[in-house]
Amino acid sequence: MSCLGPVLAMSPVTAPPHVVFMNMAATGHMNPTLPLVAQLRARGCKVSYFVEDTMRGVVEAAGAVWHPFRYASSGHTGIVRYLDEHGIEKYVPSGTPKEEYLHIAGGLVYNAEILLPTLLEDLEAIGPAVILYDPFLAFPQVAAHVLGIPAVSLLTMPGPGVLKKPDELCDKWMSYPWVQGPRKAILDKYDYDVLKNGMPMEFYSTTLNLVTTISELYLPPALGRQQEKFGNCPFQCIGVMADPKLKRIANANIKEGSVQELAMADLEEACFLGRQVIYVSMGTVATDDRTWNEPFGVFGADNGLEHCTGKQFMQHVLRSCFEALDGDDKVLVIVSLGPQADVLDGLPAAPENFVLRQAVPQLEVLLHCSAFVTHCGANSMHEALSLGVPMVVAPIFGDQPLNGDSVAASGAGLCFRNPLDTLSATSLRSALQQLLDPSETNSFRASAKKMSERLAAAGSVKSAAEAVLAQVGRGKASAGGA
Known part of the structure; x- marks a missing residue:
């Protein structure tokens, strides 16, 4: 399956429709939605946004009315990503190891069960x-x-293919009693089976799925459980969703206004003096409190990082950067460290x-960059490509290794799979020399520019808004029902 082309324009309606967003308070999940909020508001729509209160400022700045996720049984607000005490008591058999149930794949169906009444x-x-x-x-x-x-x-x-997991792991996650129990409770109460066309962390719509990429980078549902569950779900590529004019989140794990700001004049001066700017960022997940001192486990196994912690990974990259670029006065290196006090x-x-x-304003920094050393999260990859910035990729887990493969395949960068073994000061120095080559024969810069042109042609936020509004008045899809 490939991404669908443009959808039909919105049918006439008697009043501006009310669009509701529901999201997790994570940097990479939030930022692409904000330009769409602004675009829908510009078209006269009412927009409400359900998300944790830490995101209220950016949501309201984009033009939406913020709402919390409330729970009838407690004063908690937000997404319950992991089983709480009540969920553990209700669904987890005695003696079950904590690592079996205390991860995000095990908690999101339970979250749907306890959230839906008040939502x-x-x-x-x-x-x-x-x-x-x-x-x-699971609940929308x-x-x-x-x-x-x-x-x-x-x-x-x-695309969903970047989240492919072994079928046996998918089956294991779906068989958990703390997934099957809430599934049955939701089915009994609302006549909707969340796992009929979904799996933990992959609850795609049977109506429409907008994908923030282009067809050249899109990865469809993979053979196996993904194809079985949502191979018939429609996916439409819309390109990169980024607007430097809008207020954005630099790092959802850092309190707004608590970090030293980057003087953008220093970057502009460096460029004026002929220095090349290199930006280094490993995203927000590796430096999160939960992953900083805990091994990546099953999520990092395919990339040689099963026993590596966020801190170990981050320090390996930083050490390689320090040694590779020390004393090179022809480059200025901007590093986003994340919130952990002991990172250095x-x-x-x-x-x-x-x-x-x-933390730094990523879009503004990329505008001045000659190269980007990145974990290759989806937003980082697309934002860099949209600005024609070639990349050195040190991926961690999830979609990042396949994103890095896509960057390398496009010719817009180099990817270091299994980075603990392949990324070093020597290999990084060699990679950056190739990306920073000022000659007209620099194929990496030329390929990044081509990808920028393709992303610009995808329609971006306007295509996304038209796709959403085309659904107004069409009614519900029933594929998830009993």
């Missing part, structure tokens, strides 16, 4: 015409089914040509 109360008061949601979440399609409206997912990765412990002092910050 439906809030939605009925709002009266939405369509729900736009993150496909990691259930809510849409109950309300009789369409649900459209926004996948901020280059045990490392040599940063060279004088390095500028270290906890």
Whole structure:
């Protein structure tokens, strides 16, 4: 299956429709939605946004009305990503190891069960015409089914294929009693089976799935459980969703206003003086509190990082960068460190040509860059390509290794799979010399420019808005019902 082409324009409606967004408070999941919020508001739509309160500022800046996720049984708000005490008591057999149930794949169906009663109360008061949601979440399609409206997912990765897992692992996750129990409770109460066309962390819409990529980078449902579950779900590529004029999240794990800002004038001066700017960022997941001192486990196994912690990975990359670029006064290196206070412990002092910050405005920095050393999260990859910036990729897990493969296949960069073994000061120095080559024969820069042109032609936020509004009035999809 490939991404669909443009959809038909919106049918006439008597009043501007009300679009509801539902999302997780994660940097890579949130940022691509904000330009779409602004675009829908510009078209006269009402927009409400359900997400954790830490995202309220950017949501409201984009033009939406913020709403919390509420729970009837507690004062908690937000997404319950992991089983709480009640869920453990209700569904987890005694003696089950914690690593079996205390990860995100095990908690999201339970989250749907306990959230839906109050969420439906809030939605009925709002009266939405369509729900736009993150496909990691299990509850939006259930809510849409109950309300009789369409649900459209926004996948901020280059297609479901980047999340392929072994069939035996998918089957194991779906068989957990703390997944099957909430599944049955939701089916009994709302006549909707969340696993009929879905799996943990992959609840794609049977109506429409918007994918923030282009056909050249799109990876369709893989053979096996993905193809069985949602091989018939429609996916439409819409290109990169980024607007530097909008307020964005630099790092969802860092409190806004708590970090030293980057002086953009320093970058502009460096470029004016002929220095090349290199940006280094390993994203936000590796530096999250949960992964910083814990091994990546099964999620990193395919990339040689099963026993590696976020801290070990980050320090390996930083050490390689420090040694590879120390004393090179022809380059200025901007590094986004993340929120962990001990990130530099045990490392040599940063060279004088390095500028270290906890977080930086990524789009603004990329505008001045000659190369990007990245983990290749989907947003980082697409934003760099959209600006014609070639990449050195040190992927961690999830979609990142396949994203890195795509960058290498496009000719716009080099990918270091199994980075603990392949990325070193020597290999990084060699890679950057190739990317920074100022000659007209630099194929990496030329390929990145070609990808930029293809991304620009994809339609981006306008195509996304038209696709969403085309669903208004079409009613619910029933494929997830009993």
